[in-house]
Amino acid sequence: MSAALQQPPVTELPPTPRGSLLRAELHRFRARRFIQVLAGVGVLVWAVAVVVGLLNFGEPTAADRAAAQAQMDQMLAENEAFRQDCLADPEQFAGPVPDGTTAEDICGPPLTEQDMGGVESLITKQPFDLASAGTGGALAFAGLASALAFVVGATWIGAEWSTRSIVALLFWAPQRLRVVGAKLAVLVAGATAFGVAAQVGWLTMAGILDAAAGLDDPLPDGFWSTLLQTQARGVLLVVLAAVLGFGLTSIVRNTGAALGAAFLYVVAVQLFLANVKPSWSQWMLGTNAVGLVNEGGLTLFFYDQIDYSAENLGEPVTYYLGHLQSGLFLAAVAAVLVGVGSWLFARRDIH
Amino acid sequence: MPAVVMEAVTKTYRGRRGGPPQRALDDLDLLVEEGGVHGFLGPNGSGKTTSIRVLLGLVAADSGTARLFDRPVPQALPEVVGHVGALVETPLFFPNFSGRRNLRLLAEVAGVPRSRVEECLDTVDLRERADDRFKGYSLGMKQRLGIAAALLKAPRLLVLDEPSNGLDPAGIRDVRELIRRLGRDGRTTVLLSSHLLAEIQQVADSVTILTRGRRVAHGPVAEVLAARPTRDVVVRVPDRDGAAAVLHAAGFALSPFDDAHGPALAVHEVAAPGEVTRLLAQQGHYVEELTPVHADLETAFLAITGDPA
Numbered sequence A: 001m002s003a004a005l006q007q008p009p010v011t012e013l014p015p016t017p018r019g020s021l022l023r024a025e026l027h028r029f030r031a032r033r034f035i036q037v038l039a040g041v042g043v044l045v046w047a048v049a050v051v052v053g054l055l056n057f058g059e060p061t062a063a064d065r066a067a068a069q070a071q072m073d074q075m076l077a078e079n080e081a082f083r084q085d086c087l088a089d090p091e092q093f094a095g096p097v098p099d100g101t102t103a104e105d106i107c108g109p110p111l112t113e114q115d116m117g118g119v120e121s122l123i124t125k126q127p128f129d130l131a132s133a134g135t136g137g138a139l140a141f142a143g144l145a146s147a148l149a150f151v152v153g154a155t156w157i158g159a160e161w162s163t164r165s166i167v168a169l170l171f172w173a174p175q176r177l178r179v180v181g182a183k184l185a186v187l188v189a190g191a192t193a194f195g196v197a198a199q200v201g202w203l204t205m206a207g208i209l210d211a212a213a214g215l216d217d218p219l220p221d222g223f224w225s226t227l228l229q230t231q232a233r234g235v236l237l238v239v240l241a242a243v244l245g246f247g248l249t250s251i252v253r254n255t256g257a258a259l260g261a262a263f264l265y266v267v268a269v270q271l272f273l274a275n276v277k278p279s280w281s282q283w284m285l286g287t288n289a290v291g292l293v294n295e296g297g298l299t300l301f302f303y304d305q306i307d308y309s310a311e312n313l314g315e316p317v318t319y320y321l322g323h324l325q326s327g328l329f330l331a332a333v334a335a336v337l338v339g340v341g342s343w344l345f346a347r348r349d350i351h
Numbered sequence B: 001m002p003a004v005v006m007e008a009v010t011k012t013y014r015g016r017r018g019g020p021p022q023r024a025l026d027d028l029d030l031l032v033e034e035g036g037v038h039g040f041l042g043p044n045g046s047g048k049t050t051s052i053r054v055l056l057g058l059v060a061a062d063s064g065t066a067r068l069f070d071r072p073v074p075q076a077l078p079e080v081v082g083h084v085g086a087l088v089e090t091p092l093f094f095p096n097f098s099g100r101r102n103l104r105l106l107a108e109v110a111g112v113p114r115s116r117v118e119e120c121l122d123t124v125d126l127r128e129r130a131d132d133r134f135k136g137y138s139l140g141m142k143q144r145l146g147i148a149a150a151l152l153k154a155p156r157l158l159v160l161d162e163p164s165n166g167l168d169p170a171g172i173r174d175v176r177e178l179i180r181r182l183g184r185d186g187r188t189t190v191l192l193s194s195h196l197l198a199e200i201q202q203v204a205d206s207v208t209i210l211t212r213g214r215r216v217a218h219g220p221v222a223e224v225l226a227a228r229p230t231r232d233v234v235v236r237v238p239d240r241d242g243a244a245a246v247l248h249a250a251g252f253a254l255s256p257f258d259d260a261h262g263p264a265l266a267v268h269e270v271a272a273p274g275e276v277t278r279l280l281a282q283q284g285h286y287v288e289e290l291t292p293v294h295a296d297l298e299t300a301f302l303a304i305t306g307d308p309a
Helices: A020-031 A033-056 A062-088 A090-094 A103-107 A130-163 A165-170 A176-213 A223-252 A255-276 A278-283 A285-293 A323-347 B048-055 B077-083 B099-110 B114-123 B139-151 B169-184 B197-203 B221-226 B240-249 B273-282 B297-305
Strands: A298-307 A315-321 B004-013 B022-032 B036-041 B063-068 B071-073 B084-087 B157-161 B189-193 B206-211 B214-220 B233-236 B253-259 B262-268 B289-292
Touching (some): A020 A176, A033 A176, A062 A103, A130 A176, A130 A223, A130 A255, A165 A176, A176 A223, A176 A323, A223 A285, A255 A278, A255 A285, A278 A285, A278 A315, A285 A315, A285 A323, B004 B048, B022 B206, B036 B169, B036 B197, B048 B063, B048 B157, B084 B139, B099 B114, B114 B139, B233 B240, B233 B273
Antiparallel strands (some): B004 B063, B063 B071, B233 B262, B233 B289
């Protein structure tokens, strides 16, 4: 250091330009290795999924049909052999035969192809049906992207706490809520871009599969409008998941703890309560995530509560989760987590 | 206008896991005039870093007032933070980013031009390794990057908390030289917190000494030294604790301390050193060394902050 030791020139700095904190945070978001690796892995997984889809969708060939027919014939033959054994000695299969009951009654009639679902059901290679797979694929992509967005949101602020670089940042930008706001704004922008990219990925994948191995049938009326609305709600879910991860980690100040809590919630709380107290499903994050994105919302069936009204006698009680209700619920939870995290950050002593 | 003023600042940390509360600052007063180098001395746990954290708005004081450039903090911190550069304890950067990228991120926050980043990297002689990841840096390189970050804003107040940590002897010398130069430029005030008494004595114009969260001495270094007793002696004996008990019973004020030569006792206000030798010998403690104390800062520091035996 001695050779180069020069006191840096002393000059007054210009006033801090507006938006500089946002730009710096955006710079960091783009430069984060985790984000870059995630993007790379995402593209790779997408490419693999497209290839797998191309290999599995398509017009069945004569060989595919012949193989399915052979499989069907074999299943029917095996079933008939079993039936013949049954007819020969029905008591071996059903115990003592009551009076008035014939062996035919016990062993049943011979099975037909229709009984087995038809030969078509055994042909694994089918054309890609965009009309039926469109919204389901959008939901799946939104779900996967949301899980990743949660991790991105958690690590985005968690890395600041683990390296304590947020302390260094406060030497430069001491208004803590402004710092949180800038980080949150960048996260929301990044998650939106990520959610849109995920849905574009699904559209592109579906387009490729449809062009290469799709049905020739025309798409139903309103298909694109329905699909795009589902995708838009999928993007919203991705943003909310990222904010949830950010908020939870802001409170516990540790990425590992936040991810552990999320895992515990999904595995223990949500699954446990779904079985023990099904009617609480309406308050579960996962259920509301589906309610938000799924076309037509989500109808829950509470099998622990039977409807005894005249019109639905004996049916389980149902509860409908609409898009708006689910979206508001998720947004409220995210707002509470971020609010508590920000409040704690604003008043905490930072070491 | 003073660069730093703290008046009757108190801070108590809640005890951890049911432990008793810890009073870190106890009516602390601090005055740092603008320009020059101000040393901030105190034993570990005396409240130096907490004081700095209060000034930088990281820790909220329970009571008292703090001001930077005559503006109250933390309320007006955003107004003055552009004039304050700080290195507090360990440099804090993103481990997977290079040193240069870390500095550029900070520069971007304050609108500092990129050329300034290069100047500061040059200043700490880190330009050649600036593109290496921070996590690959040695402790000394991390410290130098921290100093570079503190200099980025060309601050009027530079707060350095233990800046020599991890530096090799040449690096320590260079940092001291840099601090001296900054202190002499007529524009920069350096608040230098260090446990290295020699460092403070070599570079500081004024000093504040604190212990247990209270200021116990302050002023120009020369005045603090002049105010120290000059009739102190340092005594070394094989059994320091036994000797301390003997001298304490005889009414001497004592400050035990350890240095490079081992355990020792500073005995204060000794009218006749022979009396110390005689008392100890009578009780079977044979003196290995008895040295009159020179009025340096280390002695002053020990005398002020040492626990009486």
